[in-house]
Amino acid sequence: VITVSCSRGRARHVSLRSRASGPPVDSLRACPLPLAVCADMAATSLPAWLILKPRAGTFRAFSTAMSPATRSPRPALRTTERTSKPERALRRKALPPRTEKMAVDQDWPSVYPVAAPFKPSAVPLPVRMGYPVKRGVPMAKEGNLELLKIPNFLHLTPVAIKRHCEALKDFCTEWPAALDSDEKCEKHFPIEIDTADYVSAGPSIRNPKARVVTLRVKLSSLNLDDHAKKKLIKLVGDRYCKSTDVLTIKTDRCPLKRQNYDYAVYLLTVLYHESWKTFLWDSSKDEAVLNESSWEESNSHSNRLEPMLHLKAIRKN
Numbered sequence: 001v002i003t004v005s006c007s008r009g010r011a012r013h014v015s016l017r018s019r020a021s022g023p024p025v026d027s028l029r030a031c032p033l034p035l036a037v038c039a040d041m042a043a044t045s046l047p048a049w050l051i052l053k054p055r056a057g058t059f060r061a062f063s064t065a066m067s068p069a070t071r072s073p074r075p076a077l078r079t080t081e082r083t084s085k086p087e088r089a090l091r092r093k094a095l096p097p098r099t100e101k102m103a104v105d106q107d108w109p110s111v112y113p114v115a116a117p118f119k120p121s122a123v124p125l126p127v128r129m130g131y132p133v134k135r136g137v138p139m140a141k142e143g144n145l146e147l148l149k150i151p152n153f154l155h156l157t158p159v160a161i162k163r164h165c166e167a168l169k170d171f172c173t174e175w176p177a178a179l180d181s182d183e184k185c186e187k188h189f190p191i192e193i194d195t196a197d198y199v200s201a202g203p204s205i206r207n208p209k210a211r212v213v214t215l216r217v218k219l220s221s222l223n224l225d226d227h228a229k230k231k232l233i234k235l236v237g238d239r240y241c242k243s244t245d246v247l248t249i250k251t252d253r254c255p256l257k258r259q260n261y262d263y264a265v266y267l268l269t270v271l272y273h274e275s276w277k278t279f280l281w282d283s284s285k286d287e288a289v290l291n292e293s294s295w296e297e298s299n300s301h302s303n304r305l306e307p308m309l310h311l312k313a314i315r316k317n
Contacts, residue, residue, distance in 0.1 A: 099124040109160040115205070116155065118147040123154065151205050190221035191268075195257060213260040215249040215268060224275065232275035 098121045111122055120127075120141040129146045130139040141147060179185050194214040198207035219229060219240070232247075233240050240247050249267055251260040 097121040108157055109155075109163060112155040112157075112160075114155055115151070118152055118154075120144070120147070151199065186218075187221070190217050192216040193261065193264075195261075211255060211257050211260055212250065212252045213257060213264050215251075215264040217247050217268065218245050219247055220245055222272065224272075227278070228275040232271055235271055235274065 102124050106124075118127075118141070120143075123141065125141075127141045127147065128138040129141075129144055132138050139146070179188065192215070194216070195210070196212065197210050199205075200207060219232065224232065236247055236249075239249060247268075249264050251264045251267070254260045254263055
């Protein structure tokens with residue numbers, strides 16, 4: 001163990017003490033060498049480690065004896081070629097907006113091919129939007145957040161719509177010549193599907209009301225007998241309009257429009273097949289169960305009609 005007492009960077013007392021013996025082996029007083037030199041000399045003489053114990057008002061440090069060969073060399077400083085100030089200023093110069101480079105006959109569908117937020121650098125129009133401050137003009141398009149909040153139709157220009165229609169012609173068929181009237185269309189296509197799409201001034205183009213699907217069909221177009229029609233009317237309740245003979249099924253339980261469409265078709269299929277099922281109480285024709293009375297088949301009709309027929313026969317005679 002080496003005990004070093006220092007004052008102003010120079011060692012005043014250096015004592016070497018081994019682990020086996022208690023008293024110091026050697027003592028050096030008033031050493032004129034600097035403290036760093038003494039520590040290096042002591043580190044090379046001891047194979048283990050050094051513990052520098054301070055006395056009153058000194059420092060304590062721990063170090064390990066290392067050979068000069070094991071020390072890692074310091075990395076060399078990188079030498080990079082510096083550019084001059086005019087070159088840096090020229091490189092930092094912002095490029096002009098795209099609108100200044102656009103030609104008059106610019107192909108607009110290539111600028112906005114799909115739905116995208118408003119880009120002030122790509123729209124060569126003096127668009128302004130916002131609240132005018134102090135009776136001034138609204139904000140310009142550069143850095144205007146109001147133009148980013150709302151959806152735009154810059155991708156649905158007449159030229160873009162024409163190109164879309166031309167691309168879809170290969171997948172479409174011609175309208176049947178036999179369907180030249182609404183009556184024929186209702187006869188061959190009795191099921192009518194109604195959906196709605198919404199456009200609102202908001203950050204999202206999605207609207208939860210767009211998932212609603214309404215299915216309409218006339219019961220006269222379905223293959224139903226008297227029993228099946230009455231049972232179907234009982235099952236649907238107030239969804240059937242007797243004056244127009246139209247059944248309306250409205251679905252909005254599913255999150256997607258396609259899911260609600262499939263659910264509406266499923267409900268119509270289930271109602272159709274359930275109406276054709278016959279149970280024991282259906283064959284009895286109980287008026288209390290059907291909640292419907294037929295005047296021609298009731299006893300009151302026969303009791304009222306028999307006296308009139310008998311009186312008519314007496315007058316003839």
